[in-house]
Amino acid sequence: MTAVDVEPTPRRDRLPRRTLRDPLAAGCLAVLALVIAASLAAPLLTDYVPDHSVMADTLAPASDAHPLGADGVGRDVLSRLLYGGRTSLLGGTLAVLVAFAVGGPLGVISGFYRGWFDAVAGWIVNVIMAVPAIIVMLVVMAAVSQDLNVAMVVLGVIMAPMVFRLIRASVIAVREELYVDAARVSGLGDGRVMRRHVLPVVVAPSVIQATQVFAVAIGIQAGLAFLGLGKASQASWGAMLGDAFTNIYNAPVLLLWPGVAMGLTILASSLLGNAVRDALGPTGPRPVRKRRKRVVRQSAPAADVPADRLLTVEGLRVSYPKPDGEKSVVEGVSLTVARGEVLGLVGESGSGKSQTAFSVLGLLPDDAEVTADRLAFDGQDLLGMDTAALNRMRGHGIGYVPQEPMSNLDPCFRIGFQLVEPMRTHLGLSRAEARSRALGLLERVGIPDPERVFRSYPHQISGGMAQRVLIAGAVSCDPRLLIADEPTTALDVTVQAEVLDLMRSLQQEHAMGMVLVTHDFGVVADICDRVAVMRGGRIVETAPMRQIFAAPGHPYTRTLLASTLDGGPVRGEPSARPGAGEPLKGMTS
Numbered sequence: 081m082t083a084v085d086v087e088p089t090p091r092r093d094r095l096p097r098r099t100l101r102d103p104l105a106a107g108c109l110a111v112l113a114l115v116i117a118a119s120l121a122a123p124l125l126t127d128y129v130p131d132h133s134v135m136a137d138t139l140a141p142a143s144d145a146h147p148l149g150a151d152g153v154g155r156d157v158l159s160r161l162l163y164g165g166r167t168s169l170l171g172g173t174l175a176v177l178v179a180f181a182v183g184g185p186l187g188v189i190s191g192f193y194r195g196w197f198d199a200v201a202g203w204i205v206n207v208i209m210a211v212p213a214i215i216v217m218l219v220v221m222a223a224v225s226q227d228l229n230v231a232m233v234v235l236g237v238i239m240a241p242m243v244f245r246l247i248r249a250s251v252i253a254v255r256e257e258l259y260v261d262a263a264r265v266s267g268l269g270d271g272r273v274m275r276r277h278v279l280p281v282v283v284a285p286s287v288i289q290a291t292q293v294f295a296v297a298i299g300i301q302a303g304l305a306f307l308g309l310g311k312a313s314q315a316s317w318g319a320m321l322g323d324a325f326t327n328i329y330n331a332p333v334l335l336l337w338p339g340v341a342m343g344l345t346i347l348a349s350s351l352l353g354n355a356v357r358d359a360l361g362p363t364g365p366r367p368v369r370k371r372r373k374r375v376v377r378q379s380a381p382a383a384d385v386p387a388d389r390l391l392t393v394e395g396l397r398v399s400y401p402k403p404d405g406e407k408s409v410v411e412g413v414s415l416t417v418a419r420g421e422v423l424g425l426v427g428e429s430g431s432g433k434s435q436t437a438f439s440v441l442g443l444l445p446d447d448a449e450v451t452a453d454r455l456a457f458d459g460q461d462l463l464g465m466d467t468a469a470l471n472r473m474r475g476h477g478i479g480y481v482p483q484e485p486m487s488n489l490d491p492c493f494r495i496g497f498q499l500v501e502p503m504r505t506h507l508g509l510s511r512a513e514a515r516s517r518a519l520g521l522l523e524r525v526g527i528p529d530p531e532r533v534f535r536s537y538p539h540q541i542s543g544g545m546a547q548r549v550l551i552a553g554a555v556s557c558d559p560r561l562l563i564a565d566e567p568t569t570a571l572d573v574t575v576q577a578e579v580l581d582l583m584r585s586l587q588q589e590h591a592m593g594m595v596l597v598t599h600d601f602g603v604v605a606d607i608c609d610r611v612a613v614m615r616g617g618r619i620v621e622t623a624p625m626r627q628i629f630a631a632p633g634h635p636y637t638r639t640l641l642a643s644t645l646d647g648g649p650v651r652g653e654p655s656a657r658p659g660a661g662e663p664l665k666g667m668t669s
């Protein structure tokens with residue numbers, strides 16, 4: 081990789097600071113703060129009790145005694161406005177809390193785990209949404225309690241499905257991101273993946289949704305009170321509007337105060353939600369990469385294997401259920417990797433290379449049906465492993481270098497954080513130790529200014545540099561096997577050669593076994609000891625690298641080789657590799 085300048089790392093403003101920079105948002109917050117402060121300070125601002133009625137003051141105009149006048153039954157308007165604010169704010173808050181307490185956890189669990197829980201939760205949510213909200217609240221107020229706060233709790237439950245759907249969709253979208261897969265590959269458990277990568281993404285839409293629920297709840301509560309529901313002693317803006325409406329011809333000004341208070345509060349809350357959205361930038365749904373549902377796994381227990389054997393795959397089959405039957409994508413693949421050996425998995429696009437590699441990593445979509453006669457890593461049966469054991473093994477036992485460096489780094493976190501966390505989990509290092517090891521690794525993979533890259537966010541580094549970061553991460557926990565899925569495909573040609581050199585030297589330094597997925601025979605010549613050629617989900621030929629080039633046995637291998645050689649010079653120089661002898665027949669390098 082050529083030296084690439086890294087932009088200076090700007091400080092990332094936190095959301096509140098970014099929001100406050102918007103004058104509209106600051107104005108909305110000021111209005112809401114004023115309404116809240118006035119409601120809380122009601123006993124200090126007025127001597128009247130809001131439901132105290134003096135018949136002599138009926139429809140009294142504004143005066144020193146009644147700064148905003150008195151209503152149709154002689155109650156002080158200012159005191160009712162201030163205490164009514166308490167009712168509205170409390171009602172809105174209750175609805176938000178209940179909606180998020182019910183819909184939030186359900187949405188997170190449904191989106192993250194899917195499966196039966198998602199199906200059941202989705203069904204319940206659909207039932208709740210089918211029920212007419214206003215009828216339910218009228219029934220509750222008539223039959224259960226006249227308290228408006230109880231109605232707001234019920235409203236919270238009724239609005240929970242909206243929260244559920246929003247959060248579930250956000251979780252599903254982020255869960256399908258490659259960097260979440262990368263976090264799992266690095267061995268992080270579900271709890272950590274959720275806390276570090278999923279929940280931060282959910283916070284932003286939740287804040288926006290909360291402001292909307294709050295505004296809607298205040299409006300609905302006022303509607304109920306306007307209809308005359310609620311306790312007579314409970315001052316509310318809706319009840320004030322109802323009273324003003326009956327006296328609209330005698331004292332129309334009575335409509336003004338509750339109308340202004342309600343309008344300002346609802347408007348400020350809604351606009352604040354918009355401002356938060358703007359502060360966050362575009363919040364459209366992220367593309368969903370793949371759907372996960374069900375994994376069926378079977379494997380015979382690991383039997384005796386040669387001492388230097390690292391990976392054994394025998395009779396691996398992967399298929400996906402389809403409406404018109406089953407789609408088989410890997411059909412009886414068998415391969416082995418010895419300690420320190422590099423196996424190239426070569427084949428045209430769609431031949432099943434990645435599916436084979438992902439089977440070893442336990443990263444196939446959940447609807448994949450995986451069976452194998454044997455799938456063992458260093459004596460351990462991979463298919464029999466539970467998720468926790470799989471998490472421990474990934475990262476520590478097996479490292480993974482993906483195809484697309486950028487999408488495998490979480491854009492929300494600095495590079496350093498993403499490197500340090502797996503080392504702390506797997507190697508039990510302190511923060512300082514993990515940091516110094518990460519800086520050493522960044523230097524080792526050829527990054528010119530490790531300190532700066534450590535502090536950078538993924539968008540501040542180049543693709544080649546991101547791939548080096550991922551390689552550093554993949555070897556950071558001393559894996560015995562590295563699985564690299566087309567690690568150079570997304571990089572430009574000059575960077576490709578450097579990244580391959582780096583991988584080869586790291587592989588030799590750490591004496592790692594490696595499965596290198598590629599469609600490029602140039603890459604094979606560069607780095608592999610043996611090659612397995614795949615076509616249509618099967619391995620058609622496995623042979624030492626030199627033999628594949630010198631005397632390809634299968635017609636498909638010959639066709640692939642011919643297309644590589646026709647397409648341009650092969651980058652590698654097999655004769656320079658240890659053990660290489662005479663020049664290869666037909667090779668142009």
Ligand SMILES: Nc1ncnc2c1ncn2[C@@H]1O[C@H](COP(=O)(O)OP(=O)(O)OP(=O)(O)O)[C@@H](O)[C@H]1O
Pocket residue numbers: 370400407409427428429430431432433434435436445599
């Ligand atoms: N979730 C899925 N559901 C159904 N079929 C799938 C799924 N994922 C992959 N496949 C199919 O499996 C086959 C093998 O895909 P795989 O990604 O392993 O190919 P590959 O050899 O790695 O190719 P490439 O180099 O293009 O990634 C392809 O036909 C692909 O369409």
